[in-house]
Amino acid sequence: MPGLIVRRGVALGLTVRNGVASRLTVRRGVARGLTVRIGVASGLTVRRGGRVSPDRPARGRAWAVRPDWGRVPLDRPARGCAWADRPEWGRARADRLARGRARADRPARVVLGLTVRIGVASGLTVRRGGRVSPDRPARGRAWAVRPDWGRVPLDRPARGCAWADRPEWGRARADRLARGRARADRPARVVLGLTVRIGVASGSTVRRGGRVPPDCPARGRARPDCPVPGVCSARSPGTGDALGPPPGTGDACGPTGTVTRMADTPSVTAPVILGDEPGSFPHGVLAERHPALVRQVRDAFPFGPERLRALDALLASCADGVVEPLPADADPTGRDRDRWARWGMDAYAGRSWYDVPWLWAESHFYRRLLDAVGYFGPGAWQGVDPFRPAKLAELDAPETDEELAALDGLDELPTEERTRALLHGSLWGNRADLGFRLSDRGAGTEGAVEALVADDSDALWSLLPAPGTGPAERGPATLCLVADNAGRELVPDLLLVSHLLAEGRVDRAVLHVKPYPYYVSDATPTDVLDALRRLVAAGGAAAAHGERLWTALTDGRVTVRAHPFSCAPLPYADMPDDLRADFAAATVTVLKGDLNYRRLVGDRWWPPTTSFARVTAYFPGPVAALRTLKSDVVTGLDAKTEAALDASGERRWRTSGTHALIQVRS
Numbered sequence: 001m002p003g004l005i006v007r008r009g010v011a012l013g014l015t016v017r018n019g020v021a022s023r024l025t026v027r028r029g030v031a032r033g034l035t036v037r038i039g040v041a042s043g044l045t046v047r048r049g050g051r052v053s054p055d056r057p058a059r060g061r062a063w064a065v066r067p068d069w070g071r072v073p074l075d076r077p078a079r080g081c082a083w084a085d086r087p088e089w090g091r092a093r094a095d096r097l098a099r100g101r102a103r104a105d106r107p108a109r110v111v112l113g114l115t116v117r118i119g120v121a122s123g124l125t126v127r128r129g130g131r132v133s134p135d136r137p138a139r140g141r142a143w144a145v146r147p148d149w150g151r152v153p154l155d156r157p158a159r160g161c162a163w164a165d166r167p168e169w170g171r172a173r174a175d176r177l178a179r180g181r182a183r184a185d186r187p188a189r190v191v192l193g194l195t196v197r198i199g200v201a202s203g204s205t206v207r208r209g210g211r212v213p214p215d216c217p218a219r220g221r222a223r224p225d226c227p228v229p230g231v232c233s234a235r236s237p238g239t240g241d242a243l244g245p246p247p248g249t250g251d252a253c254g255p256t257g258t259v260t261r262m263a264d265t266p267s268v269t270a271p272v273i274l275g276d277e278p279g280s281f282p283h284g285v286l287a288e289r290h291p292a293l294v295r296q297v298r299d300a301f302p303f304g305p306e307r308l309r310a311l312d313a314l315l316a317s318c319a320d321g322v323v324e325p326l327p328a329d330a331d332p333t334g335r336d337r338d339r340w341a342r343w344g345m346d347a348y349a350g351r352s353w354y355d356v357p358w359l360w361a362e363s364h365f366y367r368r369l370l371d372a373v374g375y376f377g378p379g380a381w382q383g384v385d386p387f388r389p390a391k392l393a394e395l396d397a398p399e400t401d402e403e404l405a406a407l408d409g410l411d412e413l414p415t416e417e418r419t420r421a422l423l424h425g426s427l428w429g430n431r432a433d434l435g436f437r438l439s440d441r442g443a444g445t446e447g448a449v450e451a452l453v454a455d456d457s458d459a460l461w462s463l464l465p466a467p468g469t470g471p472a473e474r475g476p477a478t479l480c481l482v483a484d485n486a487g488r489e490l491v492p493d494l495l496l497v498s499h500l501l502a503e504g505r506v507d508r509a510v511l512h513v514k515p516y517p518y519y520v521s522d523a524t525p526t527d528v529l530d531a532l533r534r535l536v537a538a539g540g541a542a543a544a545h546g547e548r549l550w551t552a553l554t555d556g557r558v559t560v561r562a563h564p565f566s567c568a569p570l571p572y573a574d575m576p577d578d579l580r581a582d583f584a585a586a587t588v589t590v591l592k593g594d595l596n597y598r599r600l601v602g603d604r605w606w607p608p609t610t611s612f613a614r615v616t617a618y619f620p621g622p623v624a625a626l627r628t629l630k631s632d633v634v635t636g637l638d639a640k641t642e643a644a645l646d647a648s649g650e651r652r653w654r655t656s657g658t659h660a661l662i663q664v665r666s
């Protein structure tokens with residue numbers, strides 16, 4: 001219903017947090033501060049499509065008011081009445097003060113806000129080694145104490161005694177509460193901290209336009225009978241794609257245009273990972289890896305002036321610019337532009353690459369890179385995979401020869417061991433990722449903790465029929481394997497499929513690959529053919545697998561699918577109906593790799609002990625993840641494993657690819 005919504009509210013909150021962590025320098029200090037911020041902002045956002053995500057200030061929870069000029073992104077106020085309010089004049093950024101309910105405050109048109117903050121912080125930091133500047137914190141200036149377990153990055157407290165304190169258990173993040181003196185608090189190893197927060201926030205939001213559920217605007221508090229987190233426009237016929245809820249939230253549109261949580265999706269959620277924290281892994285991917293990739297592709301082909309200009313423009317944009325709509329010539333059919341519009345382009349165009357969900361930004365980068373090289377044509381470069389030379393080089397590498405030759409020895413092993421070896425080959429094959437190698441020079445260090453941080457392989461095997469039982473006795477068993485990288489990952493994936501077919505543990509396999517080159521080495525149909533040829537040409541046991549797969553492809557027991565959603569910048573919770581039906585029909589769906597994992601659980605700052613089964617409850621059938629850890633998101637760890645990883649001193653255990661997991665939801 002088009003309309004006007006006015007919201008007002010006041011929230012009071014008190015948070016007391018404390019923590020102790022251990023190792024290394026000693027700093028002591030007490031800071032007291034009082035900040036009063038008053039902001040008035042007005043801005044105008046023009047959107048097409050009229051989608052409005054209403055505010056969801058839950059009962060008893062504070063919410064954020066952000067007086068930004070112009071663009072207003074997500075506010076995610078903390079659980080337990082912390083609040084977020086950052087009156088940045090200029091580029092608006094997301095506040096992620098703590099885990100908790102997310103609230104989208106996007107299409108705000110006029111925002112008035114008043115925040116009073118009172119803070120007391122005291123702390124003790126112990127450091128060994130490293131460089132310590134004892135003269136800061138200076139008298140009269142507050143500084144931040146952050147009782148984080150694990151990595152402690154930059155704190156930049158505000159001028160005039162503002163203070164930042166964000167006791168996240170898990171990965172610490174930068175606080176950039178305001179411009180002002182920065183102070184590096186990095187290699188702290190022992191941190192004791194106590195934080196008291198007292199907050200009062202009041203604000204009002206006025207919105208015009210869009211579709212607003214009339215029963216939801218709360219006064220002071222949201223009404224408990226107002227569970228609708230977003231409003232949908234009509235479904236786009238034939239695509240199955242949902243329109244309406246903020247892209248990447250995991251919400252979906254029901255057929256009537258109302259928003260529903262995906263069935264069984266846990267109501268508790270966590271902040272979406274963004275790339276806006278200098279020094280963080282996602283930021284490094286956007287700020288360093290992407291420009292490096294553009295340069296690499298630029299040097300690898302004899303592109304003409306037009307392509308070179310496009311690559312240079314992408315180089316300038318991807319590190320410092322904003323997301324731009326797809327140009328008209330990027331997609332002669334127009335279909336892809338429509339898809340990207342549904343996948344969030346309208347909401348994100350004009351925003352910094354760093355301020356949109358990291359998954360979205362990263363995925364979109366690859367789409368732009370293909371535009372720049374002329375992949376979508378028309379022209380001589382149409383359909384030329386810019387990553388193919390690297391993929392082929394990997395297939396031809398001596399390491400691949402060695403791995404294929406080792407297959408000959410596998411036949412000696414009992415079936416169970418062979419099955420395990422092939423599963424692990426496929427799992428660890430995920431480390432062979434060309435994009436990842438661009439920046440991961442430190443990977444390879446084995447830590448004190450078991451490399452496999454979760455192992456549900458027994459549960460995986462229990463989903464498949466026992467070897468030797470035929471489909472006549474128990475109905476056909478179908479494996480959906482959602483592949484990840486080509487080359488040295490795809491080869492062991494194919495070997496696993498071939499083995500399971502040979503053992504009679506699956507009768508059919510559907511191999512999902514990407515419709516176009518993506519994340520450097522992700523497998524496309526062409527890469528499947530290259531891998532198959534490589535197997536057949538290798539001789540020995542490898543060739544036998546290659547021939548078995550060849551036959552299975554020709555008789556339909558193995559099929560290859562390249563669904564457009566495989567290159568969508570969204571979580572699987574937003575998958576369209578036809579893909580959902582595919583997964584629903586499978587006996588089990590195995591998702592390979594890091595990117596698929598991010599999309600499966602949602603690319604969010606979950607506490608690592610969050611139940612994998614809960615966050616994947618929306619998935620339409622039994623699902624397994626085989627992944628080496630190459631980005632921050634992780635779920636399903638037991639508390640002991642998490643503690644051991646944090647205590648291990650391997651600061652990059654989430655991102656270095658040294659650890660892996662096999663997780664299953666039956």
Ligand SMILES: O=P(O)(O)OC[C@H]1O[C@](O)(CO)[C@@H](O)[C@@H]1O
Nearest residue numbers: 433436484593594595596630631
């Ligand atoms: O090939 P994979 O395992 O999906 O890994 C790709 C991953 O690599 C990264 O680009 C970083 O290593 C992540 O952003 C992404 O999730």
